[in-house]
Amino acid sequence: MESNLLRVDLTTGEIKTEIIGHEIFERWVGGSGINNWIMWEHFLTHDVNCDPRSPDNIFVFGVGPLAGSGAGSGVKGRITFKSPCYDMFGDSAGGGKFPYMIRFTGYEYIAITGRAPKPVYLHICNDEVALLDASHLWGKDTKETHEILQRDLGDYPSKTHTLSIGQAGENQVGIAGVVSDALRIHARCGGGAVLGSKNLKAIAVQGNGGIKIKRPEGIMKWSDDFRKSLDSNEAVYGFKRRGTLGAVEMYQHIGSHFWRNNQGNKFRGEEITSDNWVKRFHKYSEVCSSDCFIACDAKYKIYGTESEAAEKYIGETFRRPEYLTTGSAAGALDVRDWAEVAHWGKITNDYGIDNQDLSCSISFLMELKEHNLITDDDVANLFGHSQKLEWGNMDDIEALVESIVYQSNPFGKIFGDGPYKGALRYSEMMGQNFMKYAMYGKGGASFTEEMRPFPTWMNNMAVASRGADHLKGLGLIEKFQRRDLSEIYFGGPEAADLSIPDYKGASTAIIENQVALLNSYGVCMFHWMLDPAGYMPESYYGEAYRSITGVEHDTETLMRDGERICNLEKAFNSRVGMRREHDTVCERWMWEPCPEGMYPGKVAADMFEPVLDEYYQWRGWDVRSGLQTRAKLEELDLGKVADVLEEDGALARS
Amino acid sequence: MSAQPQKELVTGETWYNPGDEIPNVGTKLFALRNQCTECNVCEVACSLVHSPDGEINPQLSRIKIDHAPEKPSKVNPDGIGFVAEICHHCGNPPPCAEVCPTDAFYYDPKTQVAVIDQDKCIQCMECVPGCPFDVVFVAPSGELLKCDLCGGDPVCVKACSTRPELLNVGKKYNRMPVLFYEEQSDFNRLSREEPVARDEVGMMQAMLERGEISSGA
Numbered sequence: 001m002e003s004n005l006l007r008v009d010l011t012t013g014e015i016k017t018e019i020i021g022h023e024i025f026e027r028w029v030g031g032s033g034i035n036n037w038i039m040w041e042h043f044l045t046h047d048v049n050c051d052p053r054s055p056d057n058i059f060v061f062g063v064g065p066l067a068g069s070g071a072g073s074g075v076k077g078r079i080t081f082k083s084p085c086y087d088m089f090g091d092s093a094g095g096g097k098f099p100y101m102i103r104f105t106g107y108e109y110i111a112i113t114g115r116a117p118k119p120v121y122l123h124i125c126n127d128e129v130a131l132l133d134a135s136h137l138w139g140k141d142t143k144e145t146h147e148i149l150q151r152d153l154g155d156y157p158s159k160t161h162t163l164s165i166g167q168a169g170e171n172q173v174g175i176a177g178v179v180s181d182a183l184r185i186h187a188r189c190g191g192g193a194v195l196g197s198k199n200l201k202a203i204a205v206q207g208n209g210g211i212k213i214k215r216p217e218g219i220m221k222w223s224d225d226f227r228k229s230l231d232s233n234e235a236v237y238g239f240k241r242r243g244t245l246g247a248v249e250m251y252q253h254i255g256s257h258f259w260r261n262n263q264g265n266k267f268r269g270e271e272i273t274s275d276n277w278v279k280r281f282h283k284y285s286e287v288c289s290s291d292c293f294i295a296c297d298a299k300y301k302i303y304g305t306e307s308e309a310a311e312k313y314i315g316e317t318f319r320r321p322e323y324l325t326t327g328s329a330a331g332a333l334d335v336r337d338w339a340e341v342a343h344w345g346k347i348t349n350d351y352g353i354d355n356q357d358l359s360c361s362i363s364f365l366m367e368l369k370e371h372n373l374i375t376d377d378d379v380a381n382l383f384g385h386s387q388k389l390e391w392g393n394m395d396d397i398e399a400l401v402e403s404i405v406y407q408s409n410p411f412g413k414i415f416g417d418g419p420y421k422g423a424l425r426y427s428e429m430m431g432q433n434f435m436k437y438a439m440y441g442k443g444g445a446s447f448t449e450e451m452r453p454f455p456t457w458m459n460n461m462a463v464a465s466r467g468a469d470h471l472k473g474l475g476l477i478e479k480f481q482r483r484d485l486s487e488i489y490f491g492g493p494e495a496a497d498l499s500i501p502d503y504k505g506a507s508t509a510i511i512e513n514q515v516a517l518l519n520s521y522g523v524c525m526f527h528w529m530l531d532p533a534g535y536m537p538e539s540y541y542g543e544a545y546r547s548i549t550g551v552e553h554d555t556e557t558l559m560r561d562g563e564r565i566c567n568l569e570k571a572f573n574s575r576v577g578m579r580r581e582h583d584t585v586c587e588r589w590m591w592e593p594c595p596e597g598m599y600p601g602k603v604a605a606d607m608f609e610p611v612l613d614e615y616y617q618w619r620g621w622d623v624r625s626g627l628q629t630r631a632k633l634e635e636l637d638l639g640k641v642a643d644v645l646e647e648d649g650a651l652a653r654s
Numbered sequence: 655m656s657a658q659p660q661k662e663l664v665t666g667e668t669w670y671n672p673g674d675e676i677p678n679v680g681t682k683l684f685a686l687r688n689q690c691t692e693c694n695v696c697e698v699a700c701s702l703v704h705s706p707d708g709e710i711n712p713q714l715s716r717i718k719i720d721h722a723p724e725k726p727s728k729v730n731p732d733g734i735g736f737v738a739e740i741c742h743h744c745g746n747p748p749p750c751a752e753v754c755p756t757d758a759f760y761y762d763p764k765t766q767v768a769v770i771d772q773d774k775c776i777q778c779m780e781c782v783p784g785c786p787f788d789v790v791f792v793a794p795s796g797e798l799l800k801c802d803l804c805g806g807d808p809v810c811v812k813a814c815s816t817r818p819e820l821l822n823v824g825k826k827y828n829r830m831p832v833l834f835y836e837e838q839s840d841f842n843r844l845s846r847e848e849p850v851a852r853d854e855v856g857m858m859q860a861m862l863e864r865g866e867i868s869s870g871a
Contacts, residue, residue, distance in 0.1 A: 068710070069698075069710060070695075070698045070699055070702050072695055100694070104712070104713070208711065208794045209711065210701070210710055210714070211709065211710040212707075212708060213708040213709070213710060214708065215708070216702055216703075216708035219702075220699075220702065223699075223813075227813070231815055290692070290693060290694035290695075291693070291694060291695055291698050292693050292695070293693075293695065293815055295691050298691075
């Protein structure tokens, strides 16, 4: 396996190609692993404590070897950079046709540095690469940008697919995302702000080259078996029809929603708790990536009769809301109309902004107002005019979103970097401590789901390399109480038992390694979750990986590769000053009892510290400081990383 | 980047002389319109099996997924969606073979499908407009691409699994694919049947029912 890396220096306009050799794949697997390595190398020669919005930051795009290779397990591209909103390691996955098409140009990795003197976009057409003027695209949302580029660049040698930023990215809003084909967003960590700061509006790709497979018969057999195993799973049928939206009903049942800034665990409102509107809807297009056997995502069109608010949005088409779109609108913001939930998904995508950070920021302010902790005058000071802050009022919410996207008033500026920094800044401005109402973990916004009863999930939120995150260590052994998996990994059922802290930190460590592998393969998480043999990608996807790349790593070596990738992310964060005290979650989760549902009274503090200790122990890191040890790093063949950390004073003292 | 040469998957070859009686293709490829969701797995699989050295490239596929012109269908009243552009395997001899100036078409004796002999083909492209359905494709290298039914076991049909949430009431299929490899009459019957939605089982509900998870504290 060999791949091409395209290096673009926007300051000088220099474009060059580098080969990523087989030995790099043997060490970093691909996808997010190679992205991490490119970023790590970059910050050996650039200041790691630079302003993430400065030309010194790097923006890496990469797509793993399994993506679009006939494995049928989806295509996920990955962007990696230093996060402007959380000031630490930042990365984000995204689907859409862009990461699929980029493989056929011959370039699977792009590293962008510097800053262009004026807005530009990058056009990659097979091996012809050019930086072109984007002044006609500046100020346009992601949908318009995509349409203009598709029209201008045409259908030869292939359809045009794009990665672009909207107004939020242009205005360097810290929580701005990057949108693939105007439909799928790389939301987390503020990649949009990094591109905005570099004056890069979009990347457009067209390609008709091929992807070489090492052992075609191996991947054909693997994907055949994989599809059969998915097709024989009843859960897949429901998932194909409703996608993650299927979780609404179940979470309502067990009380796992994030209602009104997590003051409650269930949605309110008859309409929103039924899925009638979604059932009426027919899926006419798969809108995520290609090469996917599941195709859970879909489009909607509003006719005006679906619900009370639907007539405001007649003719609107976009992606059907998925769980976290619903969780942020119907949950965090208490929007009770499906058409409005769908509209929320559309505007956040068009502006190119993360709806999790956004909803947590807005709901933070709404809660302060609800409890009369701030007055109407305080609110007017934030907005420059009187502003209603009413739960579930979509017109109000839209005005708040615009304030942040266009940075048009103090509210937009204070909350542009998400709820954690926003709450800190607002507390300081008001001379009061409002941190109790901010929902975050490790500085990153919460994802809008209730997690207090689940110790592994709380641990995920506290230790994830990019801040509060469920996609770096999906704690499913515990949430789905998979005793079978607990037996396999730990020789006993304890990890699936919610009432004790045993093996919860260990589960986080093991699943983080697995997820790092999945992200490096360039595939989607859902295939992993839905496959009956699931949660063991190192054994199962391993055969596909070997057939495609020719990297003959067995299960154990692959798990070690996953661990190496996680350790590099950790090392980056240690370099920017993250220690054990940063590995924590917000006060509400820590101390406020879970109000309703099946697990009332649970707080994260019940098991937080022992689980965190166990996590460090399983990682082989120093329990007191949370820093990595030289012994562990050398065991993973990362001696040079240990040297860098030692120089920065970020290595545990032995 | 130029394209790789393609391999034809045929189970033998037969040449017919002018005036010979050529049997029609019995079992063919069919696609339901507006049901396809553009997952592109068929294109990926087709290009892989036809590549002599393990290369995937949708541009070398003999099936193409495209936006369907708006026209209501049974499952999709909006009429917006995607359509699989596939070779219809016209009555023999098919128009593409008839217009060929070099008689580069031969027949797979197992399926009776007309296949292009790349050595005889001069890439004049007469067969491209010659095809009434625009489904003889041109590779970036100029090579002509025509469906050969993979010698009787089309890989695109095997790969097509995007609609198992719909059931075919005829019960022939326990899932509802978009692509079929069927006798004409069988497909006519199948396509007349209304697809029905399966009982919806949420992901977690199914896991609950299988006892993989429990909702108790």
